[in-house]
Amino acid sequence: MKSFAVIAALLLLPVTPLAAQSWCTPRKADAGYVALTGVILWDGTGAPAQPGTTILIHGERIAGVFQDGMQPLPVGTTVRALPGTFVIPGLIDTHVHVGSDVSGEDSRVRAGRRLCRALLGGVTAVRDMAGDTRALASMTRDAKVGDMAAPDIYYAALWAGPAFFSDPRTAQASAGEVPGSMPGMRAIDSTTDLRQAVAEARGTGATAIKLYAALTPALVDAATAEAHRQGLLVWAHAAIGQVTPLEVVSAGVDVVSHASLPARQLGRDGYAALLKDSARVVERTFATPMFDSLFGEMRRRGTLFDPTLFIYSDERQSLQPIAAAVTARAYRLGVTIVAGTDSLGNGDEGGWQAPNLHEELRLLVQLGGLSTSDALAAATRNAARTIGALEGRGTIQPGKLADLVILDGDPIADIGQAGAVRLVVKRGAIYPGGPTAGR
Template identity: 30%
Template sequence: MYNRWHTYKKPRAMKKIKIVLVIAFCLTFVCQINSQEISKNSIALTNVSIIDVESSQELENMTIIIEKDKILSINPSGSIDLKGITNKIDLKGNYVIPGLIDSHVHLFRPKNRKEILTKLLYSGITTVRDMGGDARVYQSLNKEIGQNKLIGPDIYYSANVFGPTFLKDPRTKFSNMGFEPGSAPWMRLVEENSNLEKIVLEAKEAGVTGLKVYSNVNAELLAKISNVAHKNDLKMWSHSSIFPSRPSDAVNAKVDVLSHSVGMIFEMESEMPFSFNEAIRISVPLQDFKNTDASSIEFIELFKKMKSNNTIFEPTLSAWSLKLRSEKPKANKSIEKVNPTKQLSNAANKMDVASMDNWARTITLSAYENGVTIAAGTDFNSDIKWVQDEIILLTECGLSSIDAIKAATLNNAKVIGIENLYGSISEGKYANLVVLTENPLNNIENIRTVLSIYKNGIEYKVNE
């Protein structure tokens, strides 16, 4: 009995001593690391209110220390020694949000894309996801941005994949200079007998982050593409309806993101059109956007599956908003003379845009109320659209201000797959921040009151 007690007691005592020593060592080590990392070249943003999209709350009177391109620490102001830091910026009375992300842009068409990128960054947009164009253009732009020769957000871009009927669309030629239509790695025809592994690997070599499934892909082929894309560490992005595939087909195929609120209505369609252009010309104008119930059982079941599969919904409200359409943009002579999406504009003129706008808002609110993660994308392709407008439109649908901001920050980082390093104000993440003079939680319009932007730790002041 004594031996059993003795042999049991002694190791426990030794374990306690070891634990104390390990904790003491770790604390000493951490203190040493912190003292080494906080250099005189660090930046301390003091006395600022943080809009924390991870905890969905405002953190008042905080100090953010930026070391090189990342956030080193976040602490209550006054709780950390700043003596060794020469660059201290007092932001009392100001608010900081994560750098904004637009998850749906098309930068290929505008000739003045460099000017556009600079304007986007100075508005607070530090990252964009481009959803279709020539990968060579984005490679070149990212190279200039990385070398600080061009001021602009980082660009993550897709490879479009589609079925044979989409070859009639002029965009398959417009973005394929030097390639036969459907053969460029970033604009690719897929069929039942296609070598999907080869197609996905060639797209990945072109630097894409994900595949965008556009049109004329059936449910079985869609699932195969999704499986190969994910196996090769690419995201799977799709339209909400990929004709003849429905939204539920895309969700069952485990795509990562569904884009466009308008296409969600086809979940109720008994006879799906076979292609995108057929749907735009014939089927979309025939949909009953005015009377379809966005909370019907078909949509509730769809949203449950989306939530279960972590499928993100990007409604692109800006694409149909009457509020934004009423502000007719001035003619932009810098846009390409060739207009590959003219048929889309012509089709829109035949649609009940007011009912479509209302439907877009209603289906977005229904998805949100049923726990689906919402992303903020504008779908701009010629004249600039601002993700700040999309944020405001989301609040008008019924999202809270913090969730609308989250849609354009952390949720959009998840869309791209960069949430471990971007999308929120957290220690260890890149220092992509937007400093506002007014609180966006009090009035979402304050999202526009930009004082300065930090991208990878570099400050860009709006009024300089």
């Protein structure tokens, strides 16, 4: 009878409210040294994977990386032997929205679940592509200090032409204020004092200005120059309304998003013709002087390309062949690709679910033709460049933040193994990987 009661208790445990939340408990870094030993290390620098490696962590940073046993460990080091596991840098999703509709879809509880699931799936930082900077600033702070189990957040102040501010999303993200008048989401035109506007954007804690809709080439040029002068990055779509992809790139923006948009370089009629026959679009379709110039300019300038292939899997399925072909062509011509989903993952109630970044990695390999190591670089070293954070993250090297993903399988052999997460380390805090939660 007693064992019956124990079994009944075990069966009941997962459905109690307390247990339902426990998968999301924030953790802090150990105060002392922690050594992960015996791992196969893919450090993200371009070096081949190294078996038999020790990663020494102190607080939130990496204190050393060396062959097992080749350096003495500091007295009192906690040793975690992880023989045969594969370690990669923490993953970065370069396109998410977790603060757009703060009173609804992005409520603190829903955004928290979405971010926590991503963290336990190996995502240790995200680039938020515009929302309510007031809410984003608060979550960014909590994620950074470990009061919230979440990836670190880097976000944008959004600028667009006045015509854009009838869009209901701008009202959601500026609730309580007049849409278009907030430092974190502002309408600009040729009369705007850009110097003042950038200074105010910096005050929101933003990493970048996101240039969005209803702008002119001259404004894109001027806004980009002033943002850079004051130390902010500039993020944009690969075409901004009437501003062509080549004009966006030539303005000097740092990152361009969405793989169907470079095709707008064809002009209105050319693009319409392409859409009519989109199922027959292949990489060769973009092997033309026009696209050689566009992708050549991106390569020359180091413009980062965020294809967001994930979003072309459902509603925008008809654009998927265009997105795939553009990504493949840009990659072949040496454009640096980064991994963004435009959809971090599920915010509904319930237990852990994999973040969408793992599907994006699979699509970059399958549709974009990326090697598995370039797909991983798209979510690590190159992704860190999109947020201006390569100095502190994106590779596993002494002095950088201890953001690591410990995997059961080899993602270089099979990109799907990037989802086989055993442990996640973020700023030195060690979390169980989401897939291990049910074990």
